[in-house]
Amino acid sequence: MSIAYLDPGNIESDLQSGAKAGFKLLWVLLGATIIGLLLQRLAARLGVVTGMHLAEVCNRQYRTVPRIILWLMVELAIIGSDMQEVIGCAIAFSLLSSGRIPLWGGVLITIIDTFFFLFLDKYGLRKLEAFFGLLITIMAITFGYEYVRVSPDQGELLKGMFVPYCEGCGPAQLTQAVGIIGAVIMPHNIYLHSALVKSREVDRSNKKDVKEANKYFFIEASMALFVSFLINVFVVAVFAEAFYGQTNEEVVKKCVFSSVLLLSVLQGVVLGCFFGPAALYIWAVGILAAGQSSTMTGTYSGQFVMEGFLNLRWSRFARVLLTRSLAITPTLLVAIFQDIQHLTGMNDFLNVLQSMQLPFALIPILTFTSLPSLMDEFANGLVYKIGGGVVVLLVCAINMYFVVVYVAALQSVWLYVLAAFLSIAYLTFVGYLVGNISPSRGAAQDLDDK
Template sequence: MTQQTNHKHKSMDEINNTVSVNANGKFSQKLLSFLGPGLLVAVGYMDPGNWITSMQGGAQFGYILLFVILLSSLSAMLLQSMTVRLGIATGMDLAQATKHYLNKPLAFIFWIIAELAIIATDIAEVIGSAIALDLLFNIPLLIGALITVLDVFLLLFIMRFGFRKIEAIVGTLIFTVLVIFIFEVFIASPEVNDIMNGFIPHQTIITDNSALFIALGIIGATIMPHNLYLHSSIVQSRMYDRNSIKSKAQAIKFATLDSNIQLSIAFVINCLLLVLGAALFYGVNTEQLGGFYDLYNALLHQPVIGTSMGAVMSTLFAIALLASGQNSTITGTMAGQIVMEGFINLKIPNWLRRLITRVIAILPIILCLIIFHGNEAKMEQLLVFSQVFLSLALPFSLIPLQLATNDYRLMGSFKNKNWINTISWILIIILSILNIYLIIQTFQDL
């Protein structure tokens, strides 16, 4: 028997056990009814903060870092599958499970770190959206940042129509990003053989310090702390039998399939970004690809594809950036609610929760814009700082996840298998070391 039947507080009570599933239908019908939560999780793996790393990797080193994207995506699939089992087997999200292990003072510290991580994520989303608005409509960054407050009310309006509608909107935005980059890669006409060879390990990744640094950036930025809290909660939106081992096993099976399918799409998008960088910029002006504005201008004036097509590709790039930022806003909102309710059992109105988080996120952006007179480079540097903090916060979610999913008292027959324990601990140690290294390098480069 697992903790599910004894746990008092449901995770995200307003969506918990609200989406019906076809438990007795065909395989495809069952899968279709479980598809959705993985879409919201996949958003974190194609966050605007990861775009530059992938495109710079392709521009500087061609296709060899595709292997690193493959490795990091497989790692993400394992860790997200652990959050699926935690949520369905125990009825707890990761915040509740973490609190289960800690005394009140320590739980409070973990809660603050989780909240700061979500604010850091929100900062990246605001910056990405504000830059996209500037690129598309010449809206000043300060005004663009303030406009992003409006998505608070947009999300609340959407949530009134049910959780399935949110999944559909997120899926549409992801599909938009996917189609845009498929089109851009098609126009760039990369060599297929070079792409396939990129998935084979290359010695250069280890021997070249610059390549190693970008590889570490791709791996270290893959797992987002808020995604682990989010996934462990939203998988409980489906109507499976909470007291049946068989029903839980089926829910875990199809929720994991959902996760792997959507993360595969995120994997494809990240590969497309790197391929685009390699096809258009490999060996040419790679030092000019330092930020979103640089990438936009490089696409706009790319001689290989011509002026008119460059204008189309740069505009589509900005649209994809805006779509990605809005997607991340939706998932960040939900993760914030999960963390607050899970750690301290505090329920406040969704609009107030969202407004507080967004205002706190916007304040450092406004200060940065005022102090540095709207300097674009400083804005993008602030985005880098937000990613650094996410790296610091990562072990505070990974270690409780490992401990909880390997606890028989919580998980029962769904506890980790030995091979999962081995691989997950290796991943936790490696990711923590890589993140520390990235943080040191980031401050050294300032």
């Protein structure tokens, strides 16, 4: 679960946030992480109390057509996340090889990690978790080194983290704020966490044991997200201190005069120009660890989602082969025919796409954990219901605002019509999820059947 908050999409969002807005959006990162923690708590509670993960509950509660649409939306989020992992690994391989490995070569190399993790998975979940822990440690050390090396202004950092403001922010900074939310609160991670808790043995007939399991899962999630939050703050702070307020021309000029390879500028990672080549390669190692470790996040969540929604039990090999192929194909085409700037733009778009998919995870988890027939005494209270509803409305409002901004900038009549149609369909489906659970397939009966 912690890995999903540290994938290349998060890292890219962090560095863009620091470079474009300085420390001003750290409060957005903090708020998104806290909301993410509360949602992970609900996901874990659903799995512990019912013995089913979120996709399985959706299969039992929604009718066929909306269930398939919901599955497709979650799959889209998973593929988008997988593309970000591919992009991050490709950039890291290119940096570590000083450009000898082209971007398209790095994309192809990421196919190998698929087989590596499938091999590692055979040795059990605990060994896989231990390896993930090693990669998180590598990220903490590498990005922590960058943080210490740059020495950002601690006063400005704390102000940006705890004072909700964004003085002088324009559309670029607002778009970046949405990207942070989409990068941090990832839809498929909610589905994933509700299934991962089933790997622990819990006596669900004993309410005391269930309550204790919920408590310790929350403590575990809090620790995991605290570590991931610190690493994300390291990245934002480094780029805020180094690059905020500088133009591209100023950065390029400094890199040229510093006799450091211009390659780092072309790839959008110019730490080496400012703080020496070691910073560049240490950064690349951290990005590679992020990309490699997050590979199995999409694999596991895709496996659970497909099994839950469709009752299809593919092998992990077939599942990874499908999603990785769908992710690599468009990324490879961009890497071959375009440049790093287009890959970065694609990553920004994917973060906003994750934000668009959020209601398709938020609404089901809030709905089902609020049902007394399903959760018994562990159902959500009034505070969670009201707070969850506000978050869903806020996310939908932000998404619609940026659809309007994006379409208005392109000034195309056909795009206006298409955007209007898709927006109506999007909001209609969100409204359906909010208020329509199949009455013929009650939660209590589902538990009896199970």
